Amino acid sequence: MTTMTREQAIRSYVEQLSRSELENLLQCMNFYDGSFEESTYYDMDSFDEFMSNYTPSEIARMIHFGEFNPNDDYFRFDAYGNLESFDWQEISDEAESLESDIIDHLVNYYDGDTPWADLDYMVDSDDTAIFNEDFEEVDEDDDDDDDE
Secondary structure (H helix, E strand, C coil): CCEEEHHHHHHHHHHCCCHHHHHHHHHHHHHHHCCCHHHCCEEHHHHHHHCCCCCHHHHHHHHHCCECCCCCCEEEECCCCCEEEECHHHHHHHHHHCHHHHHHHHHHCCCCCCCCHHHHHHHHCCCCCEEECCCCEECHHHHHHHHC
């Protein structure tokens, strides 16, 4: 039986996610603790409602100094408060580029929920926990008993 440390199991689990699942995980983590605040995206369909507290001149300034195309599917605020827009491919690419940061955060800092119960269990487990290839925790003592 192949076994993995908690960190190896989390890494393996996340590396097996599809691009859309990775994006879903990134957004879930960000909504929980703001760990990836720069990767918060909003659906373009909610733009009018979302921007209702801003004056037209404020919105014009945010668009002028940002990189915004109303034909894209998503938008966010950059570090300066300007608007940026993205299509799904760009968001997916960003999530993929953050994969190692996502794993590091899950292993070392995160204590919230994820979209998957198996991953939640690994994240919540003790650092010394050992997992099998099915991401189930195994008791090392049981393996020693089998060898006798």
